[in-house]
Amino acid sequence: MNPTHYLMLSALLFGIGAVGVLIRRNAIVVFMSIELMLNAVNLSFVTFARMQGNLDGVIIALFVMVVAAAEVVVGLAIIMSIFRSRRSASVDDANLLKY
């Protein structure tokens, strides 16, 4: 397998994630799309590690997983608290602050 294919797949996944963030309404789905972007980047890191012949990229991927886990903890806490007070997780409903 040509490693470039993995890079293309990674770019594709990153793109899908980015589009998801921009067009989805539910904060949880938006957040999942962000996680998809992070994992797409991980795929890039691992592929580049193999192409470059060093392990830096693999180690970075591990770090990214840890950071993503920490982000989930904080993110879900914030989304949970706004959901409980509004009974909705739609990002369109959160519109008190504007202009």
Place this chain on the structure above:
Amino acid sequence: MGSLTGTALLAASVAPAVSPTVSPTAVAPSPPIAAPSIDLIGVLPVLIVLGAACLAVIVEAALPKRQRFVTQVVLAVAAIIAAGVVTVVLGVRGHYVVTFAGAIAVDSATYVMWGSLLALALVAVPVMADRVIEPGGVFAAEASAVIGSPRAKQATAVATPMQTEVFPLALFAVGGMLVFPAASDLLTLFVALEVMSLPLYLLSGMARRKRLISQEAAVKYFLIGAFTSAILLYGIALLYGYAGSVKFAAIASAAKAGGGSDLLLLAGIGLLVVGLLYKGSVGPFHLWTPDVYQGAPTPHSAFMGACTKFAAFAALLRVMQVALGGMAWSWKPVLMVIAVISMAIGAFFGVIQQDLKRMLAYSSVAHAGFLLLGVMSITERGVTATLFYLLTYGFATIGGFNLLMLVRRGGLEAPRLADWAGIGKKSPAVAATMTIFLLSLAGIPLTSGFIGKVVIFTAAMNAGMGPLVVIAMIATVVTAFFYLRVIVMMYFAEPPAKSVGGIDAPTVALPSTLTLVSIAVCAILTILLGIVPQPVLDIMHVTFPLLS
């Protein structure tokens, strides 16, 4: 076949980590890997702050509720002061080192950045402990309680003490901010960014009053922040793919040698810079700034406005000069356009704001445009100018935001422009102090903001960015309009009627001693740095190029 060679490749690179005596089947006998040097003295300020943050978490769990508040405040302030003292001692001794296997560079610029950041944090963090202006504290007593539930009502009731988790969170954020501009590889940069950002997201959602707005600010900040850190991370991945390493020095030498894929390099630079500009609330990446500054608890807005901006621009300085300095021809034109957009957005949207918190947020966007001039200079003077400007901007912003807490209406903050009408008659002290900060932000002589603008515009002129400086001056004039409008309102407008629709006229509250001291220090430094800036400019004179 491909996977076979891949396995061999990985095995070959794993081999050095395994000592030959333990594993005789290693592909090639190689000398044992040398442990990287770790200089704990050089990073002592960071260790103090992060150590105190961990200690504060334990305090939160171990101490009874009554004793926590005092302990946390003392711990936070003591940690920041101790870290500041250590920074000064190490900086005077000239303890310069690149440590943790090239992950952290401690040079004269790093000490200047750490010292300034800690000074800003020292005036910003104690204000979070104010329990006089708002009985119980500006932060929520129970941030997790559902809004409108009996539990939340009880928690918001007068004088229920605030959550003391605020202080460990603030300390973690400060720790991340210290590592951020010292990072010398992109992985450390990313981790520091997250350590800095995650507590900031949480703190944004913890206001005692206007809980819905505060939570909304937190969600917006978090979602956009996480989105941009994913973009930044993709930039890091592409740069790693280009250079085969995430170390700034390796990226710089790979870019100098050329030969790799330009697509990877340029796309990597682009995505990385977007992520950093977002944190500095620059130009078109500012969309979160007004909402978050308005919704977050005011002392936290002050902390974010000054310290986050400082950390983001200090990191940007190092990345742009050390890693991407050789590629200036590729990113400079783009950053020039972004700087102009940022100034324009800040200036024009600032003019139409009726809410002073939002106005200060747009002022932060305009100032980010000015700061980009210093970053783009890539000269010794450019670095000094940017750091000095960040410091002056930080003190004026912290002071300005904190004063916004004092004018209140019906128990809530009254940040609307109309509420500030005639404050000069009611409380000359508040109006005079606010005037100092606004004049400094506008860049009027005899305030620090003027000197900041002079040094940054001079540095940009010397770097051959004349036309950009002219645009920046026009933007300065436009921004001066909305700062001066507030001063006119405070002194020359009639105060609003005693009671409109059952809501009392705005009153001026008395703050706690800590807040009073913080505002006074900001005001004194804003004037002092405007009259005798030379000593500070001399201290900020860093050795160039920066270490890596």
